[in-house]
Amino acid sequence: MPELPEVETVRTGLSQLLLGKLIAKEEHDWPKGFPNTDFDVQSFMIGVEILGIRRRAKVLIIDLSSAYSLVVHLKMTGQLVFVGRDYRFGAGHPNDSLVGSLPDKSTRVTLTFDDGSRLFFNDQRKFGWMRLLPTAEVPNIDFFKRVGPEPLADDFTATAFRERLKVRQNSMIKAVLLDQSVIAGVGNIYADESLWAAKIHPAERVKNIGDRKMNTLFNELRAILKLSIDKGGSSDKNYVNAEGKRGSYLSFANVFRREGKPCFRHPDTLIEKSRVAGRGTHTCPKCQKLKAA
DSSP: OOOHHHHHHHHHHHHHHHTTOBEEEEEESOGGGSOOOHHHHHHHTTTOBEEEEEEETTEEEEEETTSEEEEEEOTTTEEEEEEOSSOEEEEESOSGGGTSOSSOTTEEEEEEETTSOEEEEEESSSOOEEEEEEGGGGGGSHHHHHOOOOTTOTTOOHHHHHHHHHTTTTSBHHHHHHOTTTSSSOOHHHHHHHHHHTTOOTTOBGGGSOHHHHHHHHHHHHHHHHHHHHTTOOOOTTOBOTTSOOOOGGGGOSSTTOTTSBOSSOTTSBOEEEEETTEEEEEOTTTSOOOOO
């Protein structure tokens, strides 16, 4: 699943393509992926202008001039592909849609704009969705009510970070970082990277981590997320950005998918891969020692 930097990359790219366009037509073939009534679509989506594109956690919000919004969750295999007269841009999980004709067998929703360009929402596994809601009601979606604060928000402080994590004193730190109700948008890659940077073992219990270490983790997590956004996302093997280009963050990763390779801090020690919080986890046994229980 795309993580915060990947979805932010999608948002930035599509913002350059879709703003000001009028939606002329909508087609879909999977009701669960487009759970909206014909009345709402005709009344609040067709013939209206795209005003902006926002992100909350790993979800995109396309704001319309009708005071409604399209809320898009890419889930595991979702992809947004914009096709104009001279351009084709893919954002999400690439397949033949980036080079083949569209719509194809994975296309769930097609939006046609007044200038003839189109936006395709493709989803091979059919887990993603595109919901049309009054903009004022978007924060009331169950997912948004449960999700934690944005880690890159200007008003999200190290103190707030520590307080949220310490609510789960007996949990492993990686499990808490991955919990979207604690902090929004952090996934497996960035949990591993930030914990390595802060020299904290992913299986360490929150109660065993002091404030100084927590502050370091906070700063490292924010720095790594910002770096990944600058590099166009992590570019896991199934991910491309809004121009169909793979992000470059993983080429700069310190620990993720580097098992069996030397630690950059300790060249005599190899990165190990284990399972923590139900996820594949990468650590340096020298940098990230687990405290005795």
